[in-house]
Amino acid sequence: MWINDDVCYQALTARDARFDGQFFVAVVTTGVYCRPVCPARVPRRDNCRFFPSAAAAEAGGYRPCLRCRPELAPGHASVDARRRLARAVAARIDEGGLTDNHLGALAAELGVSDRHLRRTFGDEFGVSPVAYAQTQRLLLAKRLLTDTGLPVTEVALAAGFGSVRRFNALFRQRYRLQPSQLRRLPTSRHQDSLDFQLAYRPPLDWLRLLAFLGQRAIAGVEAVDDGVSRRTVALSRQGQALRGWLAVRPVPGRPLLAVTLSASLARAVPEVLGRLQRLFDLGCQPQEVSVRLGELAEAHPGLRVPGAFDGFEAAVRAVLGQQITVRAACTLAGRVAAALGEPLATPFAGLTHTFPDAERVAESSADTLGELGIIRTRVKAIQVLARACADGDLVLAPGAAVEDTLARLQALPGIGDWTAQYLAMRALGWPDAFPAADYGVLKALGETSPARARERAEAWRPWRAYAVMHLWQSLEKGEEKGE
Structure with a gap:
């Protein structure tokens, strides 16, 4: 599901944090892509290209901004089944899911076919899972080089590269930098922590x-x-x-x-x-x-x-x-x-x-x-x-x-x-989960019947789990009890 390019440019102009991580903007004249909250001067509209993921921007030949650091963009929550699948695969890849497992094993774990996984992922992120994984490894390596004092060899291994030579070559090719060049940036380094x-x-x-x-x-x-x-x-x-x-x-x-x-x-x-x-x-x-929860969420947005x-x-x-x-x-x-x-x-x-x-x-x-x-x-x-x-x-x-x-x-x-x-x-x-028999939920709703609680919760779909948190919060201790 793509956001209209005009909406993207308006969000970029306003540096609207609601869109951070929802899309990335590439600037034709600089060859750099950014988050919509980047503090740099907003480029002209005709110099902007918009992408649904950092991997898609890099596949288009752009390199990440060193100021807003696309690798720090927040993730996504979704309730649509296809989008949930794609984003679940992305989350597994972000966590190194393709380092230890082949894509087929990941598809089997998620209960779908390899073909369906690839098609759904491509529709959501604009690239294949393998291309996405390569970008995420490079972005993680960039993050480790910038934020830690780990040796380059350790950075390559931690990011999921099996070969330091391969890591160095890809980093230079994609980012036009030697890995060691990022070490010139100020960092906070500790021998016992990261x-x-x-x-x-x-x-x-x-x-x-x-x-x-x-x-x-x-x-x-x-x-x-x-x-x-x-x-x-x-x-x-x-x-x-x-x-x-x-x-x-x-x-x-x-x-x-x-x-x-x-x-x-x-x-x-x-x-x-x-x-x-x-x-x-x-x-x-x-x-x-x-927007969906309305008055229920007003006290604690x-x-x-x-x-x-x-x-x-x-x-x-x-x-x-x-x-x-x-x-x-x-x-x-x-x-x-x-x-x-x-x-x-x-x-x-x-x-x-x-x-x-x-x-x-x-x-x-x-x-x-x-x-x-x-x-x-x-x-x-x-x-x-x-x-x-x-x-x-x-x-x-x-x-x-x-x-x-x-x-x-x-x-x-x-x-x-x-x-x-x-x-x-x-x-x-799952953002639409709803434990209707929960003691706190029933008490907050003034109900004794789980069936009646489910009926009232229909208005909060597809964010009923958030409604549960607000219902618990409406009670002083917010404690839930089991069945």
Whole structure:
């Protein structure tokens, strides 16, 4: 779905942040492409060419602006099925999805044919998935060269290039620069950490977002204090286990979040940044949401739907939270992390463990989980859930087929509509999820019938997940309870 070129030029002239990341503008006379919020002088209309993606602009022979840095543009949220598929594929590619897997494997994971994936992606972004992936690797490398002190060899590997020679050649060909030339720009470099920025479309209600996450923080794994979100990280990259920590805080006066990662996560930068974009819902388009929700969103126009840094972790927390308070669920989740997770040294008090992966939980005995205070029915539900995730039968990440995933979830023991819809909101990033049986939703609506709540929520489609957040916020504590 392309935006009219005249609308694009008006947005460029106004430097309208609502369009940041929606399109990119290339200037014929300079050979450079920019974000619509670029602070440079606005070019003449007849010198502008508009593209739906950075990859399409580079395919047209343009190189990225060094001032507005197209690699920092915020992402997208979409509800249309075809656009959701294309953007889910883009998100996987941004996170290195084509580094470890072939396109066919990615298509199979998303439940579509290779041909359909290619066609849908091309219609949305104007280039093939492979061309898009190459551009994203180069933009990530540019970002690492600009923002970190990593050696060029490490930059090439972290960005997904198998050969430093290939990386150098492509960088010179595409950007007309030697990689080392970007090192002349001022950077903040630390031997033990890496610093990045993530952009979003304002407004962003950071304090309420943190309050939601803080109430649900898993002891030893997550912590929220003084306006900063911190957590431990454990993931695998090209068969290598990577563990570390991160911290996220807002940049005063700018629509940016500052991210600090431990240097141990250098090989996983794209995946970690992608997960953070989902966690903080940085692809949200607040204006579209506010228009649909109307009066419901007036009090808090920057309210987001918190995602999940790890879908399996969120699923375990959700199962533990059924029919008990948020605080009690966090206590149990903390015990799971302490008993089954790996110890990790961090510079932050209270962050001591990584959360166990699905394979580790699936292999644990029922007695081990039961000794943590988890009731027998929850133990069984968690073990079956863990096995389904470990075997790849269940994918809890944005881009997974929503209806199929909901059906798979509810076919598991101990998981009903509330848990499935809650995970659709957070783990799948589905903006139209609606847990109609949620205690807080019913209370805020003054209803006792989930069917009646669904009927009233029809007016908020396709942004019902955002309506849920506003309904929870209308209650003083905003706590949800399980089925």
